[in-house]
Amino acid sequence: MLVVIQRVSQATLHIADELRAQIGKGLMVLIGISAEDTQEDIDWLVPKIAQLRIFADVEGKMNLSLQDIEGDVLLVSQFTLYASTKKGNRPSFLGAARPDIAVPLYESAVRAFENYLQKPIQTGEFGADMQINLTNDGPVTLMIDTKDRK
Numbered sequence: 001m002l003v004v005i006q007r008v009s010q011a012t013l014h015i016a017d018e019l020r021a022q023i024g025k026g027l028m029v030l031i032g033i034s035a036e037d038t039q040e041d042i043d044w045l046v047p048k049i050a051q052l053r054i055f056a057d058v059e060g061k062m063n064l065s066l067q068d069i070e071g072d073v074l075l076v077s078q079f080t081l082y083a084s085t086k087k088g089n090r091p092s093f094l095g096a097a098r099p100d101i102a103v104p105l106y107e108s109a110v111r112a113f114e115n116y117l118q119k120p121i122q123t124g125e126f127g128a129d130m131q132i133n134l135t136n137d138g139p140v141t142l143m144i145d146t147k148d149r150k
Contacts, residue, residue, distance in 0.1 A: 001041045001105075001146040002032040002081040007054055011074050011134035013124050020130075021122035025055075026071030028134050031109060032081030033102040034095055041146040042105065046112040054140050062140075066117070073113055076124035076132065077106045099127065 006028040013021040029049060055064040055071070066073070079102070082095035096102070103126050113121045124130045 001034065001037045001045060001144075003045065003049070003144045003146075004030040004078070004081065005049060005052070005054075005142045005144065006134065007137045007140035008074075009135045009137045011132065013074060013076065013122070014131045014133075015125055015128050021074055021124065023072035023074045023122050025069065025137070027066055027073050028132070029073060029075045030078035030081060031075060031106065032078050033097045033105050034082055035097045035101055037097065037101075037105055037146065039105070039108060042109050042112050044149065045144065045146050046109065046116050048144065050113070050116055052142070054142070073117065073121040074123070074132075075110060075113060075121055076130065077102065077126050102126070 008023070008028045009025055011021075011023050011026075011028045012019060027049065050067050051065045053065050054062050055066070055069050057063040079093055079096035080091070083091035083093055084095060085091050097105070106126055110121060110123055124132075
């Protein structure tokens, strides 16, 4: 799995001009799923994200996690993270999992976040055309590849 994590002060997600999700201080997480990904990737990834110390403490140092601040999560499936631009100018998305693999894993990631954080998270809609507005706080933006667990 590939994820892009953005520390945000707020984020909203609209589908067909309708507000579908909204969070305050927390993390905007874009998740790309490949055909090789499994539940093991989710089991490793969710605690890793929840425990990342990327929020400021009283001294302004990044020492607090999402759990520490009781922050929100907006989790959005993003197959385009697996874009290959190696050949030509039109990206190829062959590295992204087909929906029959990706949807169950995405739904499992949603449940895993909710179980781990002990609260509901906000989501997009798999395969929908979504408009996301966010205020990147910092900015702090991180990328994680579950196949490269360094």
